[in-house]
Amino acid sequence: MTDLSIEDLSKLLAAAPSPAKLLKSLIELEGPVSLRFGETHLNSDTEFLSTFYSIYILVLLWEDEVNEAHMLTRRLPQSLLRPDTFLQNALSLLKAVWQEDYEQVYDQIRQPSWPDSLKPLVRSYQSYFQDKAFEGLTRAYSAIRPSTLVFYLGLDPSVATPTEAGTEDASRELVSFLTKKGWEWDSESKLFTPKAAPVTKPVDSEAFKIGKLVGLIGTHGD
Secondary structure, three states: OOOOOHHHHHHHHHHOOOHHHHHHHHHHHHHHHHHHHOOOOOHHHHHHHHHHHHHHHHHHHHOOOHHHHHHHHOOOOHHHHOOOOOHHHHHHHHHHHHOOOHHHHHHHHOOOOOOOOOHHHHHHHHHHHHHHHHHHHHHHOOOEOHHHHHHHHOOOHHHEEEOOOOOEEEOHHHHHHHHOOOOEEEOOOOEEEOOOOOOOOOOOHHHHOHHHHHHHHHHOOO
């Protein structure tokens, strides 16, 4: 593939049945992309390159290839590292994941500056990251305060309300959400008791939201 374009990314996303398959295709494309654009690409190529490398980083994160994503940043064209390119969102997210800074991970995911072409992929990664954090909580805690859930799952702080006794009340929505997952809420101790559940990665195109990605990438920048 010599004439790479936004449309090619659309076709790539449409054909990928899973993040793993998409990652394989991105790895195969990295060489041709680097050879075609190099370090001296035109300003008109910036959108394609930022989209390509942002998708690449996001999918590496989704596949838990954080080290590989970090190595990829060393191969990026330096011209893409300007603060005004939306690739900065992906790089900041990678840094937060690398440092296990949960607050920053959710802050970066919710940045309004993500282009429409990437928002479905970002939301899908957020769901996976939350599921993974949720599993980690069930393994690490036998009892959990509501504020701990807020921190690790990126929830609205209003779901955990401090009490005069120094404990925390959980909102009805949070209690309902977690009890449906098999957790228990002790209204006296104000603590949740977790029930372990494995993380499952979405593998079909519907869960991966590839259809939305294709449509949005095709119209972004028009």
